Amino acid sequence: MHNIRKPPTMADVARRTGVSPMTVSRAFKRDSSVSQETREAVLRAAEELGYVFDSTASNLRSQRTDFIAVTIPSINNANFADTVRALSDRVSERGLQILLGYTNYDVREEERLIEQLLRRKPEAIVVTGGKHTPRTRKLLSNAGIPVIETWDLPEEPIGHVVGFSNAQAVREMVDHFVAVGYRKIAFIGGDADRDTRGADRRQGFIAALKDHGLDAPRLIAAGPPPISMREGANAMGQLLERFPDTEAVICVSDLSAFGALTECQRRGIAVPDKIAIGGFGDYEIGAISVPSLTTINAFASEIGAKTAELILDVLDGKLDQPCRVTIRPDLILRQTSR
Amino acid sequence: MHNIRKPPTMADVARRTGVSPMTVSRAFKRDSSVSQETREAVLRAAEELGYVFDSTASNLRSQRTDFIAVTIPSINNANFADTVRALSDRVSERGLQILLGYTNYDVREEERLIEQLLRRKPEAIVVTGGKHTPRTRKLLSNAGIPVIETWDLPEEPIGHVVGFSNAQAVREMVDHFVAVGYRKIAFIGGDADRDTRGADRRQGFIAALKDHGLDAPRLIAAGPPPISMREGANAMGQLLERFPDTEAVICVSDLSAFGALTECQRRGIAVPDKIAIGGFGDYEIGAISVPSLTTINAFASEIGAKTAELILDVLDGKLDQPCRVTIRPDLILRQTSR
DNA sequence: GGCATCCATGTTATCGTTACCAATCCAAGT
């Protein structure tokens, strides 16, 4: 009747079952040595009492939280969501739980976030990108847990890496575009120096054009990352006005590419006949739009799955030195380009 | 030199600063009474030692985790992502952190997930949807923390509610479609009994047609939820073959609606002249596609923001009885319908 | 001057679980 009483603890369950708290503790673990009947009796008593296992105490005493901390730039991005889902699916089989935070494409925010996440004592930490503030690098290095950088191939990794070169991926699209005859090629991306992957893609674009003996004056900055479909459409409007003779445009993501495509449709500009469009990320929209989008598949799910395998191997002690897993993005040619 | 040593604790910081551990603890809190110079000295010593605050100990002793547990059906859905983002932004200002899990549109999975989340002792728990297993209801009721059901208006809420009626929202679209003259109206959704919000929308659709004296034989089940763009396209293909005289179709989400639209484009079927299309959720794709999508704005971000306010009020003791916040979805008429 | 008040800091015990070690019991091996 008096519900003011505190929630039951293992001691309460132990008393009710007629065993020691230690045995209750064991009954709640997977592989510990309790007899089948004892375990069942304990779990029954726990259910009757409405006992809920208290992770906070367990975490402190065992020095294990079973958290895997993950930072992504935005929670609202299908690519990163795919990575997180694959990662989560795999590690949750082993009883590990994702502790997710987002940085809003800002390395300062990332620093703040990572500091906060590390206080929770995760078993490992996965970060998106390979560019960080010096303090972030220090925090991660000293954390004493596996660190995995993803979606990038940093020159000086902090720990492990599962990623690819954003610059190289765009370069391959440029190479293809040049090979099929496009010369006046533009790039639509976000404002520089914020989304580091986007900046890498833009630099890859510029470098690739240069290698083909081409200039790269057609760079449209569409605002602070991430660039939405609408911003992609606006950017395409700008591009068409400033550089009406543009033959092809590469966008920092499929979302902006699709926006750009719709702007062409609204203006009655034929794609790819008048202008070709390339995206990045192989979002579902690109596969299904009419016309479908030429893009680059960065294998987001695979990044998550391989990161999970890496983490499990490290935690199992099967891997004791930093490891670099390289993903090879795939150029997917569809209807918005030759 | 010997890095094998254990990570520093507050006691180490205290020793180095020349104060008691209690003072160190206070220095790490926001509003506690420590002199400015003491706080700075403590933080400096902590930085020098590479001390990282240990939440696990704090959580146990203070019986506070500053976690807000949140369950969503899928991490890869822009609507739920918007809700979580708004929620997260608001509560993180107060030092609260989201602990996110996804149910994969399955109430059994939801039960498993919620049990796991409750073990972490969150300050409050936010669940998506108002349909749960009996055990889930019991777990939530007994958890002793605020429970908020969202994206639905359950008849018997467990605690607080921030949501809307999915059935009613679709009904309004049907009403409009009938008012402007459509009679042969179809519905594209997922297989029944899994995505409960999708099922509510389908039932609202059927009930609304019935109220207008119309039958509802044109129901296309496109597979297990969530329905992707491609599945929407496939469903539209089926619909066009089985019911070629259909005048309008309402889709369970904008994603399937866009897929359906592209299928029409591939088949050269004029939208909305030959067939009208309505979606749900006001995703960005619907605003920017050509033609743009008639849809329903469910105010995903507002759900998150209001949920956050609710949680903060309850935690501040400003609210001591269950509260129901009703969102009123908005019908947005665009180019895919009259 | 005396006493209340406030601010900054210290002391002690504790949150609930589990690591570690010990003990018991029964079966099997010598």
Added chain:
DNA sequence: ACTTGGATTGGTAACGATAACATGGATGCC
């Protein structure tokens, strides 16, 4: 019969922070 060993269970202390209470000194007010 006696040791050995595995399986199951129990006792005790500890994880690292902080709630609760206590203390000393400065300040303010009549």
